[in-house]
Amino acid sequence: MAQASDSANAPNMGRRQFMNVMAFGTVTGVALGALYPVVRYFIPPSAGGEGEGVVAKDKLGKPIDAGNVAAEHDPGDRVLTQGIDGDPTYVMITEDESIASYGLNAVCTHLGCIVPWDGSQNKFVCPCHGSQYDATGKVVRGPAPKSLALVNTEVTEGNQIVYTPWEETDFRTGQAPWWT
Numbered sequence: 001m002a003q004a005s006d007s008a009n010a011p012n013m014g015r016r017q018f019m020n021v022m023a024f025g026t027v028t029g030v031a032l033g034a035l036y037p038v039v040r041y042f043i044p045p046s047a048g049g050e051g052e053g054v055v056a057k058d059k060l061g062k063p064i065d066a067g068n069v070a071a072e073h074d075p076g077d078r079v080l081t082q083g084i085d086g087d088p089t090y091v092m093i094t095e096d097e098s099i100a101s102y103g104l105n106a107v108c109t110h111l112g113c114i115v116p117w118d119g120s121q122n123k124f125v126c127p128c129h130g131s132q133y134d135a136t137g138k139v140v141r142g143p144a145p146k147s148l149a150l151v152n153t154e155v156t157e158g159n160q161i162v163y164t165p166w167e168e169t170d171f172r173t174g175q176a177p178w179w180t
C-alpha cells in the first residue's frame, strides 16, 4: 500500500528530464565560464596600432631613417625591411633617389620563400622554385600564382617610413587586391 503511494508521488520522466536540463545547464555554464579566460590566454595579444600603420624597421628591429636609406642605395634599388606583421617588405628607391609611395611584401606567393631582388635582371627571382616578378612585383613567371602584395609607404616628418595596408585596386593588374 505504502509502495503504491510512493510510486504515484515519484516524478515522471518529463520532470526528471527537466531536472537534468537544469542541472547540466548549470554545470555547462560554470565550465564555459572557466574555459573562456583559458582560451583567451592562448590567443596571442594583438600588436596594436591597428589603422595607424607600422614603422619600417631594420634587421635589428630599429626604425629606418628614410634619408639614409635613399642616400646609401642606388636609384632603382629595393631594400628589405621589417613591415606589417613583421613581414619582410621592400622599400623601393625611385630613380630620383626618393622612396616610392608603395612597397612590396617579399614573401613569394608560391610557398612563401623570401624573394631576393636581382638588380642585374631588374627582377625579383625566387631561389626556391624559380618564380619571377618584375620590378613592380608583378608575377612574370610561375609557379607563383599571384603578384607580390603591395603596401602603402609614407615618409613622416621625422624621416621614418610608415607602412599601411594596401586596400585600393592593384595598379599592376587593375584588379582588387588578392591579399585583403
Ligand code: FES
Residues within 6 Å of the ligand: 108, 109, 110, 111, 112, 113, 126, 127, 128, 129, 130, 131, 142, 143, 144
Ligand atoms: S616559393 Fe618561390 S617559387 Fe616556390
